[in-house]
Amino acid sequence: HSNREMWFQEFFPPNVCPINAKANTFYGIMFDAGSTGTRIHIYTFVQKSPENLPEVEGEIFESVKPGLSAYADQPEKGAETVKTLLDMAVDAVPPHLWKKTPVVLKATAGLRLLSEEKAQALLSEVKEVFEESPFLVPEDSVGIMDGSHEGILAWITVNFLTGQLSGQNQQTVGILDLGGASTQITFLPRFEETLKETPEDFLTSFEMFNSTYKLYTHSYLGFGLKAARLATLGALNMEVVDGQMFRSSCLPKQLEAEWHFGGVKYQYGGNKEGETGFKPCYLEVLKVVKGKLHQPEEIRGSSFYAFSYYYDRAADTNLIDYERGGVLEVRDFERKAKEVCDNMERYNSASPFLCMDLTYIAALLKEGFGFRDNTVLKLTKKVNNIETSWTLGATFYLLQSLGMTY
Numbered sequence: 181h182s183n184r185e186m187w188f189q190e191f192f193p194p195n196v197c198p199i200n201a202k203a204n205t206f207y208g209i210m211f212d213a214g215s216t217g218t219r220i221h222i223y224t225f226v227q228k229s230p231e232n233l234p235e236v237e238g239e240i241f242e243s244v245k246p247g248l249s250a251y252a253d254q255p256e257k258g259a260e261t262v263k264t265l266l267d268m269a270v271d272a273v274p275p276h277l278w279k280k281t282p283v284v285l286k287a288t289a290g291l292r293l294l295s296e297e298k299a300q301a302l303l304s305e306v307k308e309v310f311e312e313s314p315f316l317v318p319e320d321s322v323g324i325m326d327g328s329h330e331g332i333l334a335w336i337t338v339n340f341l342t343g344q345l346s347g348q349n350q351q352t353v354g355i356l357d358l359g360g361a362s363t364q365i366t367f368l369p370r371f372e373e374t375l376k377e378t379p380e381d382f383l384t385s386f387e388m389f390n391s392t393y394k395l396y397t398h399s400y401l402g403f404g405l406k407a408a409r410l411a412t413l414g415a416l417n418m419e420v421v422d423g424q425m426f427r428s429s430c431l432p433k434q435l436e437a438e439w440h441f442g443g444v445k446y447q448y449g450g451n452k453e454g455e456t457g458f459k460p461c462y463l464e465v466l467k468v469v470k471g472k473l474h475q476p477e478e479i480r481g482s483s484f485y486a487f488s489y490y491y492d493r494a495a496d497t498n499l500i501d502y503e504r505g506g507v508l509e510v511r512d513f514e515r516k517a518k519e520v521c522d523n524m525e526r527y528n529s530a531s532p533f534l535c536m537d538l539t540y541i542a543a544l545l546k547e548g549f550g551f552r553d554n555t556v557l558k559l560t561k562k563v564n565n566i567e568t569s570w571t572l573g574a575t576f577y578l579l580q581s582l583g584m585t586y
């Protein structure tokens with residue numbers, strides 16, 4: 181403490197000492213209104229100097245299920261779930277910083293799939309909850325996020341957390357996100373060829389931390405894990421008639437059950453008389469993905485970070501450790517899919533969709549995106565104890581637009 185500005189430290193007890201009030205500490209609250217759940221991320225940042233990137237000092241994370249889209253016909257009830265989560269932020273953020281702490285909610289594919297009218301009703305109820313809170317409510321604080329931003333912001337998060345956005349010699353990593361209703365792929369192309377071969381709307385320039393990145397990104401609506409279940413069953417975007425049964429060779433033969441998604445009830449079951457198992461299941465799933473996705477040549481050999489349902493299903497089947505994650509090859513998902521689909525009785529205590537989910541993941545990676553069998557996937561839930569979600573990137577972007585970071 182040789183700095184002469186700190187002479188006063190000796191005169192104050194440590195907790196009220198002005199230097200410990202940390203004028204450079206600030207907070208940001210970001211809601212992720214996903215198709216399967218709503219989550220709050222309360223971040224604490226410290227910016228030590230204008231030359232350095234802000235540091236994430238901590239994150240408080242909480243979630244509720246189901247997501248807002250399940251309240252399509254009860255928007256007020258949906259907004260109440262947001263209120264419950266926001267109350268946590270009231271406790272977490274020091275009162276003198278409430279007015280300087282922005283709160284934002286971005287909805288993803290669940291709300292994209294609802295009618296404009298129902299989605300807007302939900303969002304305006306949420307906006308009211310925000311306005312009644314003590315926090316800073318920026319313009320556009322509640323809305324549906326563009327699919328391309330979802331990928332870009334997750335890419336920012338992962339590359340920030342792995343230290344690739346600062347300093348020289350940046351070796352950025354690509355990311356794969358598999359949600360309930362949509363899926364994203366994002367990477368920084370290294371070859372001129374990739375830029376030439378890629379349709380314009382898959383490329384987005386993005387400025388963050390004083391650098392501009394031209395990223396390849398795309399969000400495929402209806403290709404999230406749960407939407408893919410419906411597509412495989414032939415029930416996606418169908419007017420469901422009461423009593424209608426959707427059957428698949430990817431489900432246990434004797435199964436008959438019902439399932440709610442996006443406010444609609446579906447009845448589904450196994451192929452009572454027909455085939456079940458990996459082979460027929462793969463063919464069924466293939467119809468959902470084959471020829472539907474753009475396949476950039478460049479990704480075949482590179483490794484990717486993968487999270488959300490890629491992580492969850494790999495952890496459910498012990499391909500990776502639930503806490504620590506792990507490193508896999510694309511072929512590991514196919515191997516596990518075979519094991520589960522060809523022994524469905526043995527896995528009947530797990531989700532009845534386990535075979536379908538794993539088979540879909542294998543097909544999406546291989547036939548959808550065109551990855552090789554030996555493409556390496558790094559499965560991570562957290563990096564340095566911070567969730568690998570687009571929400572951190574979105575919070576940086578927000579703070580930058582409010583002039584709160586450099």
Ligand SMILES: O=c1[nH]cnc2c1ncn2[C@@H]1O[C@H](COP(=O)(O)OP(=O)(O)O)[C@@H](O)[C@H]1O
Nearest residue numbers: 214215216288289359360361362488489567569
């Ligand atoms: O903060 C997070 N950290 C890690 N995983 C998350 C987080 N938020 C959501 N997920 C994962 O996202 C998946 C659900 O997708 P979501 O509900 O966001 O659908 P959507 O992206 O299609 O709207 C689940 O695998 C869930 O574990």
Ligand SMILES: [Ca+2]
Nearest residue numbers: 214288359360
């Ligand atoms: Ca998501």
